[in-house]
Amino acid sequence: MKQALLQSLLVLAAAGFPAAASAQAAPKAPAYPTKPIRLVVPFPPGGTTDIQGRMLAEKLAQRFGQPVVTDNRGGAQGIIGMEIVARAPADGYTIVIAVVGPWAVHPHLYSKLPYDPVKDFAPIIHVATTPGVLVIHPSLPAKTVKDLIALVRQKPGELNYGSAGVGGFFHISAELFAFMTKIKLTHVPYKGPAAALTDLMAGRIHVMFNSMIVTIPHIKSGKVRALATTGGKREAALPDLPTVAEAGVPGYESSTWTAMGVPARTPRAIIERLNKELNAVLQMPDIKERFAAGGSTTTGGKPEEFRDYLKSELAKFGKLIKEAGIKAEAGR
Known part of the structure; x- marks a missing residue:
């Protein structure tokens, strides 16, 4: 009787040991977040990245119960801010939100880029896709x-266009437009889109490709004239405006996108938590509505999906920049 009881106890104990050992061996997920998170925007305030970043930071802070502080680190077309994040501790407390330029264009324009968009970052999420809009000063005698x-061809070299800076996405958009239409526009680079847009409204520059989200209010006020959007289809925010391709440049399409990342080697559990929360935020009706008001379509998805998309965009822009002969030094 005693022997049978002892044997039963031994069997039960043996059965319990693996579970106990497994419980002890299972790595404990780090508590996150336990302090404020810094969201680096590698551009000055007022642009698409800044506006979208602040929307997401507000919602993330509510979900995390910790502040998410937007930190604008503009300069060198986003390179400075990207480098700051690439060199930051890989602990999930420094995040970057950036557009296509720093992620997929700059590696083909700058031979000594201080970061590698694939090797130095772990992807979190593809945030949104945003077409641009082609606008001109209302004094120009062009309606389409x-x-x-035709006007640029009549006045070769006399008309110019402004951009947020050399190597920026809308610099590339304008150069692609000039390349495909075989016209010559003089590039006037600025330190950020807000300054360029201000000078366009003042008549100091003639033409600009810019993000819809920051340009729509000025289109509606009549301070700039919109000629076309740059995406592959008409936009709900400006339904009466044709695409550039529709309006006379077949095959033209140029849409920017935003995405978020953290330093490489950030713990997987933290990346998954950020991805989960951001996917939830991007599905919120008010966020989708606010993004759509500026012509943006929220994307979302898994980190691996953005990694694959980034690699495809790097290949696409490498080919485009080479064929169009675009250079970072002074335009094409």
Whole structure:
């Protein structure tokens, strides 16, 4: 009787040991977040990245119960801010939100880029896709894209366009437009889109490709004239405006996108938590509505999906920049 009881106890104990050992061996997920998170925006305030970043930071702070502080680190077309994040501790407390330029264009324009968008970052999420809009100063006698092309050809070298800076996405958009239409526009680079847009409204520059989210209010006020959007289809925010391709440049398409990342080697559990919360935020009706008001479509998805998309975009822009002969030094 005693022997049978002892044997039963031994069997029960043996059965319990693996579970206990497994419980002890299982790595404990780090508590996160336990302090404020810094969201680096590698551009000055007022642009698409800044606006979207602040929307997401507000919602993330509510979900995490910790402040998410937006830190604008503009300069060198986003390179400075990207480098700051690439060199930051890989602990999940420094995040970057950036557009296509720093992620996929700059590696083909700058031979000594101080970061590698694939090796130095762990992807979190593809945030949104945003087409641009082609706008001109209202004093120009052009009502359509074809009018603008004809006007530039009548005055070769006399008309200019502004951008947020050399190597920025909308610099590339404008150069692609000039390349495909065989026209010559003089590039006037600025330190950020807000300054360029201000000078366009003042008539100091003639043409600009810019993000819809920051340009729509000025289109509606009549301070700039919109000729076309740059995406592959008409936009709900400006339904009466044709695409550049529709308006006379077949095959033209140029949409920017935003995405978020953290330093490489950030713990997987933290990346998954950030991805989960951001996917939830991007599905919120008010966020989708606010993004859509500026012409942006929220994306979301898994970190691996953005990694694959980034690699495809790197290949695409490498080919485009080479074929169009675009250079970072002074435009094409």
